[in-house]
Amino acid sequence: MRREIDREVERVVLTLDVNGEKSELLVPVHKTLLEVLREDMQLTGTKHGCELGECGTCTVLVDGKPELSCLLLPIQIHGRAITTVEGMASGSELHPLQQAFAELGAAQCGYCTPGILLASKSLLEDNPRPTRDEIREALAGNLCRCTGYTKILQAVELASGRMHD
Amino acid sequence: MTENPLPPARPSTSPARRGGESADLKVVGKPLPKVDAATKVTGRAVYADDMLPARTLHCKILRSPHPHARILSIDTSAARRIPGVIAVITGADLPIKFGILPVTQDERALEHEKVRYVGDPIAAVAATEEEIAAAACDAINVEYEVLEPVMSIDAALQPPKDERVQDYGGPNNVHKFVALEFGDVDDGFSRAEHVREDVFFFQGNTHLPMEQHSAIATFVDGKVTLWSSTQVVHYVHRALSKVLELPMNRIRVIGAAHGGGFGGKTDPFAHEIIVAKLAMLTGRPVKCTLSREEVFYAHRGRHPVLMWVRTGVTREGRITAMHFRSALDGGAYGSYGVASTFYTGALQTVTYDIPAYRFEGCRVFTNKPPCGPKRGHGTPQPRFALELHLEKIARDLGLDPVDLKRRNFVKPYSRTVNWLRVTSCGLEECTERVMNASGYQDRTRRAGHGMGFAISSYMSGAGTAIYWNDMPHSEVQIKVDRGGITVFCGAMDIGQGSDSVLASIVAEELGLQPPDIRLVTADTDTTPIDLGSYSSRVTFMAGNAALEAARKMRAKLVEAAAAKMSRDPADVEVTDGRIGDLSFEEASILAEARFGTLTSAGSYTPPKIAGPFKGSGVGPSPAYSYSACVVDLDADARTGLVRVNKVWIAHDVGRAINPLLVEGQVEGSVYMGLGEALMEEQAFRKGLHKWPSMLEYKSPTFLDTPEIETFIVETVDPEGPYGAKEAGQGPLLPVPPALCAAVFDALGVWIDEIPVTPEKVVEALRRKEKGEPARYGPPRFPSIPYPPVIKVEPPPKDLDAATAAI
Ligand code: FES
Ligand code: FES
Numbered sequence: 001m002r003r004e005i006d007r008e009v010e011r012v013v014l015t016l017d018v019n020g021e022k023s024e025l026l027v028p029v030h031k032t033l034l035e036v037l038r039e040d041m042q043l044t045g046t047k048h049g050c051e052l053g054e055c056g057t058c059t060v061l062v063d064g065k066p067e068l069s070c071l072l073l074p075i076q077i078h079g080r081a082i083t084t085v086e087g088m089a090s091g092s093e094l095h096p097l098q099q100a101f102a103e104l105g106a107a108q109c110g111y112c113t114p115g116i117l118l119a120s121k122s123l124l125e126d127n128p129r130p131t132r133d134e135i136r137e138a139l140a141g142n143l144c145r146c147t148g149y150t151k152i153l154q155a156v157e158l159a160s161g162r163m164h165d
Numbered sequence: 166m167t168e169n170p171l172p173p174a175r176p177s178t179s180p181a182r183r184g185g186e187s188a189d190l191k192v193v194g195k196p197l198p199k200v201d202a203a204t205k206v207t208g209r210a211v212y213a214d215d216m217l218p219a220r221t222l223h224c225k226i227l228r229s230p231h232p233h234a235r236i237l238s239i240d241t242s243a244a245r246r247i248p249g250v251i252a253v254i255t256g257a258d259l260p261i262k263f264g265i266l267p268v269t270q271d272e273r274a275l276e277h278e279k280v281r282y283v284g285d286p287i288a289a290v291a292a293t294e295e296e297i298a299a300a301a302c303d304a305i306n307v308e309y310e311v312l313e314p315v316m317s318i319d320a321a322l323q324p325p326k327d328e329r330v331q332d333y334g335g336p337n338n339v340h341k342f343v344a345l346e347f348g349d350v351d352d353g354f355s356r357a358e359h360v361r362e363d364v365f366f367f368q369g370n371t372h373l374p375m376e377q378h379s380a381i382a383t384f385v386d387g388k389v390t391l392w393s394s395t396q397v398v399h400y401v402h403r404a405l406s407k408v409l410e411l412p413m414n415r416i417r418v419i420g421a422a423h424g425g426g427f428g429g430k431t432d433p434f435a436h437e438i439i440v441a442k443l444a445m446l447t448g449r450p451v452k453c454t455l456s457r458e459e460v461f462y463a464h465r466g467r468h469p470v471l472m473w474v475r476t477g478v479t480r481e482g483r484i485t486a487m488h489f490r491s492a493l494d495g496g497a498y499g500s501y502g503v504a505s506t507f508y509t510g511a512l513q514t515v516t517y518d519i520p521a522y523r524f525e526g527c528r529v530f531t532n533k534p535p536c537g538p539k540r541g542h543g544t545p546q547p548r549f550a551l552e553l554h555l556e557k558i559a560r561d562l563g564l565d566p567v568d569l570k571r572r573n574f575v576k577p578y579s580r581t582v583n584w585l586r587v588t589s590c591g592l593e594e595c596t597e598r599v600m601n602a603s604g605y606q607d608r609t610r611r612a613g614h615g616m617g618f619a620i621s622s623y624m625s626g627a628g629t630a631i632y633w634n635d636m637p638h639s640e641v642q643i644k645v646d647r648g649g650i651t652v653f654c655g656a657m658d659i660g661q662g663s664d665s666v667l668a669s670i671v672a673e674e675l676g677l678q679p680p681d682i683r684l685v686t687a688d689t690d691t692t693p694i695d696l697g698s699y700s701s702r703v704t705f706m707a708g709n710a711a712l713e714a715a716r717k718m719r720a721k722l723v724e725a726a727a728a729k730m731s732r733d734p735a736d737v738e739v740t741d742g743r744i745g746d747l748s749f750e751e752a753s754i755l756a757e758a759r760f761g762t763l764t765s766a767g768s769y770t771p772p773k774i775a776g777p778f779k780g781s782g783v784g785p786s787p788a789y790s791y792s793a794c795v796v797d798l799d800a801d802a803r804t805g806l807v808r809v810n811k812v813w814i815a816h817d818v819g820r821a822i823n824p825l826l827v828e829g830q831v832e833g834s835v836y837m838g839l840g841e842a843l844m845e846e847q848a849f850r851k852g853l854h855k856w857p858s859m860l861e862y863k864s865p866t867f868l869d870t871p872e873i874e875t876f877i878v879e880t881v882d883p884e885g886p887y888g889a890k891e892a893g894q895g896p897l898l899p900v901p902p903a904l905c906a907a908v909f910d911a912l913g914v915w916i917d918e919i920p921v922t923p924e925k926v927v928e929a930l931r932r933k934e935k936g937e938p939a940r941y942g943p944p945r946f947p948s949i950p951y952p953p954v955i956k957v958e959p960p961p962k963d964l965d966a967a968t969a970a971i
Contacts, residue, residue: 044215045208047424049375050457054859057375085208094206102202105825108833109660110205111375111424117206136867143859145375145425146660148836149870151829 014074018043019087027074034058034069037084045085045114049143056142059115060084066119066141085114088121096159097121106155108146116142120156128164132157191740192673193887196825199665200679201658210422213379213394214454221381222251222291224440224453225298227305228462229280229287232314232532232852233330236277236287240306244290247304249297252446255288259442263404265432265537267632269499271331274408274438280309281330281497282534283852284462286435291443291451314532314852318471318492319947321529330497330530336950340495340528341506343780346954347582348521353486357477361561363554364473366918366943367546367901369494370845371466372539373864376424378463379454380437382444389441390417395433396426396659397697400631402689404433405441413689416441420657420687427837428538430659431699432465432500461857465537466847468505468528469494470546473946474554482562482569486521489513491547492949493528493536500537502528504631504783508543511784513551514581515622516592516791517573522582525951533849538699540837541623541894545901549919552619552902556909566906567605567618571596574620577880580960584776588788589880589890591817592620595793598815598876603795613799617906620793623895624786625819625885626702628771637768639706640693641714643671645722645763648750650675650682652714655695656707657687661893662826663703667711669822670886674715675722676739677749693766701891704822705787706769708886713767721763722749725756772884778957788882790890791817794835794899800911802930805923807908809839812900815876819890824877830892831875838900840865844920917942 010029015022018041027036034051037043037060049055051070058069061083088095094102097120107113116139123130123138130138135156136149144152204210241253256277264270275286288305292298313326321330321338334340354360380393389411395401398418406413423430436453443451455463473490491509495502510524541548555573559566575581577590599618600606608616630638642653652671658664664686668679685691695707719739726744727734729752737745744752757763775781794814800807812835821827844863848855856862881888901919909915914929917940925941933939 038215039217042217044211047212047376048214049377050859052457052858052860054457055375085206089207094203098203098206101206102198105196105199105202105662105829107199107202107205108662108829109374109376109423109425110201110210111212111660113205114208139867141866143375143864143866145373145427145837145864146833147829148832148834148873149867150832150873153867 012075014078016074016082017079018082019084029075031074032070033060033072033074033077036074037069043084043086047111047114056119057112057115059118059142061118061122064122064125066122083118085117088117095121096163097156100155100159104151104155104158106147106151112142112144116144116152124160124163129160190673192669192679193822194824197669197679197823199662199826200668200684201664212376212424213381213392213421216381216392216421216452218450221450221452222293222443222447223295223298224289224291224443224451225295225302226286226436226439226453227288227302229283229285231280231309231311232283233281233312234309235279235312237308237310239277239288241288243306244301244304247297247301249293250290250301251293252291252443253288253301254442254446259408259438261408261410263408263433264499265400265501265631266499266503268503271499274435282532284459284534285497289439289443291447316531316533316849316852318494318529321531322947322949330532334530338530340499340530341503342952343506343510343524343526344951344954345778345780346523346956348959350486350488350521350523353521354477357485358480359558359561360475360477361558362473362475363557363917364943364946365550365553367470367549368919369467369469369536369847370841371461371464371847372427372429373862374425374427374429377455377457377460378430378434378436379452380440381450381452382440383450384444384448388415388417389445390419391437391441392419392421393437394421394423394430395437396430396657396699398657398687398689399655399694399696401433401437405438408438409441417690423657423659426659426698427540428542428699429465431538431697434463457859458857461854461862462534464496464534464847465500467539467841468536468543468546470509471943471946472547472550474550476554476558478558478562480562482559482564482572484517484519484573487513487519488523489547490946491526492947494531495528496531496533496535498535500535501542502536505536505538505543507780507783509547511583512544512622513547514583515585515587515789516575516620518575519582523954525954527949527951532852540834541897542700544623545841545898548621548898549901552899553905553915553917556906567600570620580964582959583784584781584960585784586774588884589819589882590789590791591878591880592791592793594878595791595815595817596620598878599793599795599813602874602876603797603813605795613802613911615800615907615909615911616795616797617903617910618795619899619903619906620791621895621898622789622791623701623891623898625705625788625790625891626771626786627700628775628785628787629782630696636694637710637770638702639695639710640766640768641707641710642693642764642766643714643718645718645753648753650677651685652682652711653685653692654707654711655687655692656703657698659698661698661830662823663698663707665826666704666708666822670708670711671715674712674719675749676744677742701894704889705885705891708822708889709769710767712886714765717765717767718763721756721760721765722752725759726752729755776957776960778955787884788819788890790892790895792896792899794903796900796903796907798904798907798911800908800926802912805926807843807921807926809871809904811872811874813874814896815878816892816896817878817880817890818892819882819885820879820888821877822887822889827877827892828875831896832873834894834896835873835900836865836870838897839870839904842901842904842919842921844922846920913939915940915942
């Protein structure tokens with residue numbers, strides 16, 4: 001199959017609200033949110049493992065809910081609040097989840113970490129004291145090849161305990 | 166036979182910090198966060214694909230759609246005319262062959278004569294946009310003469326229909342034969358009271374790192390700089406120098422933050438060479454990130470291995486002789502395959518005392534992506550076969566399998582019949598720990614429930630380098646400058662935490678904490694050599710180099726501080742940021758004034774302990790880790806579904822420099838072992854990968870991974886830094902056989918083939934019901950024309966005496 005390159009790529013002007021900052025961008029209409037975040041906004045904390053919606057690595061929050069940024073077009077979410085890993089810490093103070101992941105060694109290569117942190121953040125907002133099985137359920141769409149998941153589960157539990165004590 | 170005296174094991178710690186006395190260790194042994202933890206959890210770590218310097222060109226690679234074909238012509242003219250295309254290259258631009266092993270330099274970055282697997286690279290484009298590069302690849306016209314592909318071990322043993330995959334190796338499509346015998350095997354079998362033979366198959370699988378391989382190169386001032394997600398900057402450096410015909414001093418390779426390797430980023434890859442070449446041609450940065458589908462085809466993962474094993478035992482279950490055969494489906498290129506072949510026969514003796522041992526191995530070429538090293542490199546397959554085989558022997562004899570295995574455990578500080586030197590060995594303690602915790606011996610019987618036990622061992626780094634040289638395997642330099650400490654080392658942190666290990670060791674010796682240490686690692690311009698993150702070698706080898714460098718630096722600081730305080734250096738304590746009465750900073754200023762620039766260096770060269778025979782370089786290691794594991798599961802006889810409830814694992818790591826990181830390595834290994842045991846398969850249909858996506862290639866999710874309980878066993882190895890050994894690979898090995906033993910325990914059927922899919926379980930049960938042998942597995946081992954065995958005398962008994970005294 002041959003791909004044809006249409007030199008007249010349609011571009012759109014977008015306002016994206018990322019981590020509480022609004023930016024106006026001119027981007028090709030077919031670019032995914034993942035690409036726009038990484039390439040046009042230099043927010044490379046959002047990673048990718050498949051770009052096909054299969055691994056969860058590219059997870060960001062849209063209005064607080066986890067979404068796969070590799071499957072979203074920015075025009076679909078124009079104006080909605082996007083949170084990436086860069087938006088988790090307050091200033092130089094880590095989010096309790098980030099703190100717990102760091103302390104317990106829940107990030108080995110760290111490549112799956114941004115997506116899992118954001119999915120966990122959304123979980124703890126909905127369900128401040130999840131059981132281990134509820135955490136498993138909430139994170140089932142995020143693959144990690146390094147940790148065997150154990151330390152991630154422990155870290156989410158530690159953060160949940162600290163956030164809601 | 167040549168003289169091969171066993172070098173005495175060196176004490177690993179100074180009198181003040183003796184191995185056994187952990188009480189005065191301030192950093193080593195503490196569960197501290199990794200030094201880069203904050204960087205990783207904030208998304209600030211810069212992986213290769215995160216880099217996008219101004220004017221970066223994007224590279225795409227045209228790959229073969231055929232598993233086996235001759236290339237008749239390549240026409241790139243249409244591609245070159247596409248606006249935005251800056252450069253197009255083909256094999257004519259990169260004709261020099263490379264490969265990780267000196268004996269198998271059989272790859273080209275771009276092939277212009279013949280393609281050998283679907284995915285073999287043919288041409289590459291650099292363009293202003295990734296989509297333009299992709300479209301340009303599509304516009305390249307390649308004419309092929311399609312050849313009959315060779316797709317299985319059986320086919321590779323037959324004369325090829327059209328032509329061989331590679332034009333070197335043994336008969337037909339055989340790549341490599343190994344045939345060795347240690348001790349008198351026939352005599353051992355004649356003394357046996359029971360002899361059993363079994364056949365096993367371990368399907369291939371792949372690493373599936375979350376990060377797709379990525380590399381970016383620049384060419385400035387006549388120098389190439391390459392950032393890559395590689396595990397081995399040094400070997401990439403060598404391959405670039407060879408293929409680009411540039412001296413090594415004109416090339417700099419930097420390991421970018423690493424998104425997971427597991428062995429899959431241990432070969433030099435075509436895309437790394439291609440972006441460097443394109444950067445040289447265009448004068449612009451050029452980046453190539455493989456798509457997930459390309460990652461599946463890049464592979465270098467677990468070899469599919471067919472195995473046959475025959476063992477003689479006494480009535481009490483003591484092994485008298487073993488004969489092991491393996492046949493590896495290597496895929497299209499050599500990669501690490503020669504080493505992988507040896508590994509399928511090397512480490513059986515490191516766990517069990519086998520008085521006479523014959524090994525025949527064979528690797529074949531097929532038209533599939535090349536196999537190479539994956540976590541455990543060549544040893545999980547024979548470990549699976551061996552452990553299950555012994556389970557079956559125990560049942561033949563009416564013995565408890567755990568007892569039978571225990572009776573044959575190798576002794577600490579001994580030499581195996583194939584000349585491998587064993588030092589510290591915690592097999593007994595590991596077994597004890599998992600037996601007690603799991604309640605294996607008194608498990609309650611309930612339908613469909615089972616428990617299984619297995620052990621394993623792995624190397625703490627290979628005792629020999631990949632290419633012949635006498636240089637150290639790892640070197641560390643330390644610079645102290647106005648109180649700041651920088652450690653330079655070529656080691657690549659691939660997530661296992663090697664940077665943290667280096668920082669911990671230096672901090673321990675200098676009385677500081679890991680965050681006080683600055684690290685410069687994995688950069689061929691600024692760091693001294695380390696051979697890379699493979700073979701579980703970094704903690705042991707780079708750790709020892711760091712220890713030596715740190716001690717030399719400590720001696721300088723202590724000498725300067727002692728002079729100032731008019732005290733004997735032996736009375737100066739180094740601890741809690743102080744050198745005697747002085748702060749570290751004060752002492753460093755005094756030392757700099759006294760000695761000039763404050764630097765120190767340390768290096769590590771493994772002891773020369775290989776046996777006196779060809780092929781003895783594969784298997785020796787300065788120390789072996791040991792693991793024991795129990796798997797608890799429920800298996801559904803109706804659906805064949807296996808659900809793992811829990812895994813207990815004990816791992817003899819010698820000493821845990823950081824127990825948090827050791828646990829992480831053990832848990833990750835168990836998880837990966839379960840994935841291999843239950844679902845992961847790199848299989849092909851007409852040359853195409855059956856499941857080249859993360860959705861179809863099943864790997865365990867949060868929901869599939871059971872509770873894992875880890876026990877760290879510390880035997881304090883005499884040669885490891887503070888007694889440490891490896892942790893990153895060994896704990897994977899016992900998981901597949903323990904799982905299969907548990908399935909037998911649950912359902913009374915043997916699944917002699919990995920992965921244990923529901924279909925296989927159901928089929929085995931059906932056979933059992935029909936009164937056929939209650940097993941699923943390969944029916945036979947092919948007849949392979951192994952060459953005559955080379956007979957090797959076992960090591961003399963007095964070799965062991967030297968170590969036994971320690
Ligand atoms: S990158 Fe894998 S789901 Fe988006
Ligand atoms: S930490 Fe490496 S993939 Fe999760």
